[in-house]
Amino acid sequence: MRIALACLLGAACGGSSPPASATLPIEPPKPLAAAQQMPPPAPPPPAKPWPATRTVDVVDTLHGKTVRDPYRWLEDDKSDEVKAWMTAQDTYTRGELGKLPERDQLAARLKELFYFDAIGAPAHRGTRFFYTRKLAQKEKTIVYWKEGEHGAEQVLFDPNTWSEDGSKGLHGWFPSWDGKHVAYAVSEHNSDETVMHVRDVATGKDLHEEIAGTKYAAASWTPDGRAFYYTWVPPVEGAVTIADRPGLAELRYHVLGTDPAKDPVVHEATHDAGTFLGGGISREGRWLFAVVQHGWNSTDVYFQDVHAKKPVWQTLVAGVSAVFEVDDLHDVFYVKTNDGAPRYRVFAVDPKHPARDAWKEIVPESPDATLQTMTIVGGHLALEYLRNAASELEIHALDGKLAHKIEIPALGTVAGVTGRADEDTAYISYSSFTEPQLIYKASVKTGKVDEWARVKLPIDTSNFVTEQVFYPSKDGTKISMFILHRKDAKQDGSAPTILYGYGGFNVSLTPSFAGSRVVWLEHGGNYAIPNLRGGGEYGEDWHKAGMGVHKQNVFDDFEAAAEYLVAQKWTSRDHLAIYGGSNGGLLVGTAVTQRPELFKAVICAVPLLDMLRYHLFGSGKTWVPEYGSAEDAEQFAALWAYSPYRRAIDEGARKYPAVLFDSADHDDRVDPLHARKLAAALQALQTADAPILLRIERNSGHGGADMVKSQVERVSDQFAFLLQQLR
Numbered sequence: 001m002r003i004a005l006a007c008l009l010g011a012a013c014g015g016s017s018p019p020a021s022a023t024l025p026i027e028p029p030k031p032l033a034a035a036q037q038m039p040p041p042a043p044p045p046p047a048k049p050w051p052a053t054r055t056v057d058v059v060d061t062l063h064g065k066t067v068r069d070p071y072r073w074l075e076d077d078k079s080d081e082v083k084a085w086m087t088a089q090d091t092y093t094r095g096e097l098g099k100l101p102e103r104d105q106l107a108a109r110l111k112e113l114f115y116f117d118a119i120g121a122p123a124h125r126g127t128r129f130f131y132t133r134k135l136a137q138k139e140k141t142i143v144y145w146k147e148g149e150h151g152a153e154q155v156l157f158d159p160n161t162w163s164e165d166g167s168k169g170l171h172g173w174f175p176s177w178d179g180k181h182v183a184y185a186v187s188e189h190n191s192d193e194t195v196m197h198v199r200d201v202a203t204g205k206d207l208h209e210e211i212a213g214t215k216y217a218a219a220s221w222t223p224d225g226r227a228f229y230y231t232w233v234p235p236v237e238g239a240v241t242i243a244d245r246p247g248l249a250e251l252r253y254h255v256l257g258t259d260p261a262k263d264p265v266v267h268e269a270t271h272d273a274g275t276f277l278g279g280g281i282s283r284e285g286r287w288l289f290a291v292v293q294h295g296w297n298s299t300d301v302y303f304q305d306v307h308a309k310k311p312v313w314q315t316l317v318a319g320v321s322a323v324f325e326v327d328d329l330h331d332v333f334y335v336k337t338n339d340g341a342p343r344y345r346v347f348a349v350d351p352k353h354p355a356r357d358a359w360k361e362i363v364p365e366s367p368d369a370t371l372q373t374m375t376i377v378g379g380h381l382a383l384e385y386l387r388n389a390a391s392e393l394e395i396h397a398l399d400g401k402l403a404h405k406i407e408i409p410a411l412g413t414v415a416g417v418t419g420r421a422d423e424d425t426a427y428i429s430y431s432s433f434t435e436p437q438l439i440y441k442a443s444v445k446t447g448k449v450d451e452w453a454r455v456k457l458p459i460d461t462s463n464f465v466t467e468q469v470f471y472p473s474k475d476g477t478k479i480s481m482f483i484l485h486r487k488d489a490k491q492d493g494s495a496p497t498i499l500y501g502y503g504g505f506n507v508s509l510t511p512s513f514a515g516s517r518v519v520w521l522e523h524g525g526n527y528a529i530p531n532l533r534g535g536g537e538y539g540e541d542w543h544k545a546g547m548g549v550h551k552q553n554v555f556d557d558f559e560a561a562a563e564y565l566v567a568q569k570w571t572s573r574d575h576l577a578i579y580g581g582s583n584g585g586l587l588v589g590t591a592v593t594q595r596p597e598l599f600k601a602v603i604c605a606v607p608l609l610d611m612l613r614y615h616l617f618g619s620g621k622t623w624v625p626e627y628g629s630a631e632d633a634e635q636f637a638a639l640w641a642y643s644p645y646r647r648a649i650d651e652g653a654r655k656y657p658a659v660l661f662d663s664a665d666h667d668d669r670v671d672p673l674h675a676r677k678l679a680a681a682l683q684a685l686q687t688a689d690a691p692i693l694l695r696i697e698r699n700s701g702h703g704g705a706d707m708v709k710s711q712v713e714r715v716s717d718q719f720a721f722l723l724q725q726l727r
Contacts, residue, residue, distance in 0.1 A: 039321045051088040051690065061353055063633045065640060067612060068649050074676040075617075078305045084677075089679070094717075095658075097695070103720035104348075106189065106519060110415040110712045113515030121418045121427035122438050128181025131158065137550035139707040140167060143182075144171055145201060156201065158183060159706075167699045169706045172519045174218055176225035177283070181256065183219035183228060189666035190214060190701040194478075196230065198256060211260040215245070215668075220280025227255040229266065229288070231278050233532075242668065243615070246622050247273035249618035251290055255288040259378040267302070267313070282305070282328045283421060285352065285710045289326060292318075295625025296505045297543065299324045303333075303351065316354050323506075323540070327376050327420050329398070334362075334381065336374040341365035342539035346374060346381065346400065362400025370539045372508065376601050377419035378444030384414045388468065389480055389537040393417070393442055395426065404447040409435070411466055413510040419444070427452065433484050434461040459518055463487055466511065471564040473533075474556035477545075480537070481561055482511060483570065486521055496525045496726035497571035503532030504583040505555035506543045507624055523723065526570055530561040547636040548628050555590050562591075562598050574600050575726045579718075581605035581662070581700065582670060589644035589678060596656045601690075601725035603718050605662040606702050609674040612636070613644035617671035645674070655688035656726045659720065662699035672696070690725070 017372050025342060055070035076082055076585055097103065118130035120141075129149060135140045143157040149381040162168040171194050173184040185194035196211040196219065213235060220230040233251045235247045239419035242249065251267035254260055267290040270277060272287070286307050292300040300318035304311040317324050322339035325464025333349040346363035363371075369385040369392065375381075381396040391414040393406040401704040407412065412432035421425035428440040428449070442448065467483045489495060502509055509529050518529050531537040534554045536624060546554040578599050580588040585607020592602055614620045628635030640646060659682060663675040678695040686692050697714060699705050704714065 010168055016060075022118040038416060048090055048654070048683060048686070051085070053085065053683065055684075056357040062612065062630055062640075063636050065636075066284075067615075067646065070649065071677045071680045074680060075673040077578055077673065077676075086676070086696060088695040089676075090357060092520050093354045093693040093695045094324065096291055096691065096693060097717045097721060099592070100724050101722055102523075102722035106523075106719050107716040109519050110516065110715055112458055113518060114459055114708050114712050116455060117176050117437075118437065119453050120428060121416070121452075123175060123418065124423065125175040125177055127180035128175075130173075130182070131135065133715075139709060143170070143184075145179075156182060156199065156204070162186075165699065166705075166707045166710075174221065174228070175201075176221040177223050178225035180225055181297050183221075183230075185217065185638065187701070189699045190703065190706050191666040191668045192701060196695070207256060209254070209256075209258070211263075216276070216278075218280070222281055223283070223285040226393050227253060229253050229280050232263070234292055242540065242618060242620050242705045246619060247271050249277040251277060251279045261611075262603050265387075273423045274624050278620055282332070284328075286331065287333075288323070291326075293622075294369050294620065297323060297540070297547070297625060301326055303354075305351070307471040310475075314351075314354060316349070317356065318595045325374065327374060329376050329379075332375065332398070334374065334398075335359070336371065341369075341719045342541040343369065346371070346383075346573055348398075348400070359494075362398075363396060366566075370508075370537065372536070373414075373417070375417045376421045377417060378424045379421065380444050382426060382444070384417065384509065386508060386537055389482075389508065389531045391430075391510065393445060403445075405450060406440075406442060406447055408440075408449075411468070411511050413512045415512065430589055432452040432511045433482065433513065433517070434464050436515075447587070454462055456619050456660035457515065457518075461518075462520070464521055465489075469564075471560060473553070475553070476551075477533070477557070479530055479532065479557050479561065481564070483565075484517060484521060484527040484529075485570075489526060492574060493566070493569045493572040495571050496523070496577070496723060497528060497565060497574050498525065498531070498577050498722065499528045499558070499565065500557050500579045500584070501530055501561070501587050502580065502582075502584040502589055503534035503558065504534035505534070505545055506540070507583075509542070515720070519715075520719060523719075525567075528561065528565055528570070530557060532557040532561075547626050549634065551627065551638060554587060554644060555594060555642060558587055558591055559595050559598060562595075573598060575602040577603070577605040577722045577726060579605075581607070581682075583608065583620075585609070585670075585674075586611070586644070590642050590647075592656060592659065593644045593647040593651065594642070599659055601722050602659040602663060602673070603722070604659060605669055606664055606670050606672075606676075607674050607678075608670055609643075609678040610645040611639040614674070617673060619669050620671075645681060647677050648678060648685060653685045656682055656686050656690065656692065657688070658690040658721070659692050660721050661694045662691075662697065662718065663694060664697045664704065664712065665700060666700060667702045669702035693721075 018536050056073050057214045058069040058072040060067040115136045117136050118134040122129040122131040130145045132141050140159040145156045146153050159170045167189050171185040171187040175182045176206040182199050185196050188195045194214050196214040197598045198207045213232045217231045221228045231249050248269045250265045250269050252263040253266050254263045281288050288304050288306050290302045298321050301316040301324050302313045304313050308311045324335045327334045335347045338344050342661050343365050347359040348362045349359050369387040373384045383390045383394045390411045390564050395403045415429040424444050428443045430438045439453040440449045441452035470478050477501050532554050585604050588604050588607045608614050615629050630636045661675040661679045663672045680693045
């Protein structure tokens with residue numbers, strides 16, 4: 001049983017003063033000569049074509065600062081006026097995007113690359129194997145099962161049949177260890193909110209119980225397959241708001257065939273909205289774990305022996321500002337942590353002697369590689385490292401000694417190692433910028449690797465090149481960046497280029513395949529991905545250097561990447577676009593309001609943008625350890641300095657690049673109010689002849705819609721918009 005961090009953002013700050021705007025000296029008018037004619041008056045600026053937005057006189061005072069919020073009314077998406085405004089904005093945007101000349105051509109090519117056949121690595125449970133298939137003629141991925149490794153393939157879940165409009169989707173499935181049942185989470189409109197069901201595999205029918213309130217939950221099955229543990233959150237009603245729910249999460253225990261409303265609570269809620277509670281049972285069924293996550297840089301871990309006459313919670317670690325992830329086998333806990341080791345190390349812990357001074361370090365910290373994941377498979381530890389933001393995979397014995405390395409191609413990413421702790425077979429998912437997903441089947445003992453499955457697409461990736469470069473940020477820190485381009489690309493400053501970034505929450509941007517990037521390269525573009533501070537590529541020190549009051553480092557790194565691309569003539573300002581989503585949406589929103597002259601076009605997707613109020617909505621309170629809160633004076637100063645919405649309002653009218661805000665109609669993680677408010681502000685303040693558009697994806701949560709056709713439409717709109725601006 002591996003206990004790791006819950007995924008609450010994603011895919012979701014500190015700050016030096018913004019550079020002063022250049023001013024021109026004001027001179028007194030010179031007298032006109034008698035014959036001199038007055039020049040004709042300048043024509044008035046063209047009327048702004050997008051729907052108008054009213055303003056309100058809302059002013060707050062925070063820590064002595066006056067905070068104007070003229071679009072506060074757009075926070076209430078339940079009001080009829082806001083709904084009408086959203087419809088008007090989206091209708092206008094789609095009308096404009098539909099006129100773009102290359103959109104249909106882009107869509108046709110994206111369909112060729114987005115509709116394809118693929119199979120996922122199997123999960124062996126009991127005598128059965130479970131796996132996914134993506135079929136070229138289907139919109140959604142299907143889950144299959146078969147009896148034995150060579151049995152007949154049978155459908156277990158086909159979300160394509162669940163709703164006529166595709167609004168109902170699968171958000172996780174969890175087979176029992178005996179392979180007889182599978183718990184699965186169903187989402188409406190691809191939101192994070194789910195209802196959990198249980199299916200009998202042999203009959204293909206669901207049991208009667210339904211468990212609501214399983215947002216972010218997984219089912220951790222007992223070895224006998226009769227019950228599972230899961231995280232439950234209360235519904236939004238009465239005094240319970242969306243922002244409060246994480247602190248009200250409980251760890252519960254459900255026995256098949258019983259009423260979920262009566263499920264016992266095995267670990268109570270923290271009642272701290274800045275935390276999130278998770279947990280589960282060990283594969284052998286003895287040890288129950290509870291993990292309290294404090295943002296992305298601290299975890300508390302508790303455990304109990306369920307075989308004891310009176311199980312009681314014991315503390316493995318608590319109150320330490322570090323991340324601890326626990327796996328277990330044969331009554332030994334294996335702990336991956338960055339405590340005292342920013343690039344992570346591994347300890348073996350005897351649960352009978354859990355005191356910290358009794359822990360035994362078995363894999364020390366690497367001096368130049370960051371340990372990303374630890375998986376117990378085949379009686380060994382599979383350790384995935386990042387060296388300069390690319391994957392390496394090692395197999396270690398349970399005492400920590402290196403057994404062998406798994407040979408994988410360079411400049412790629414191991415997206416996961418799966419297998420059972422008691423079986424020698426491991427499946428390794430791999431991809432790179434130029435290689436679609438490969439699944440290798442490996443022997444853990446010998447290290448022998450065979451190709452098991454490969455995604456085949458109608459492309460010739462030999463025409464594309466990946467380069468890794470290093471450039472200095474504003475403070476001299478060396479930043480790595482991947483640049484993707486065609487072999488025949490010329491460094492003459494003319495290529496339309498996308499600069500994509502994230503920079504937060506310990507998330508690592510590593511070489512992985514995306515059909516959309518191929519299409520961009522085919523259209524003569526470059527694609528650049530820097531490894532900004534705030535990410536996890538270079539360990540926890542790298543993460544901490546881009547969080548909280550140090551968040552401005554991330555924006556400096558990103559803006560320095562743009563300057564590097566221009567200086568090296570990969571592109572020029574008039575051909576450069578920036579793109580980011582979620583925390584990356586905050587990144588590009590900040591870049592646009594700090595350095596609008598540096599970019600020609602922007603895609604700002606499902607973003608955080610009003611950083612003085614973000615913690616009041618969605619899952620915002622769980623991100624306070626990452627960003628800070630406006631309620632704290634020091635943290636407020638950092639947030640005030642870079643908050644994109646605040647900066648736009650206070651800077652006033654100015655020239656902005658073309659911006660396409662990409663929002664979602666059912667995003668219950670990052671509230672879409674952020675996109676609405678900054679879109680309205682920039683529309684009112686724009687003085688350049690460049691559009692500010694708001695697109696609202698239907699049946700879509702924070703991660704987007706889960707139908708292929710929706711993904712094709714979204715990327716077609718984005719790329720057609722960018723090409724129109726950059727050429």
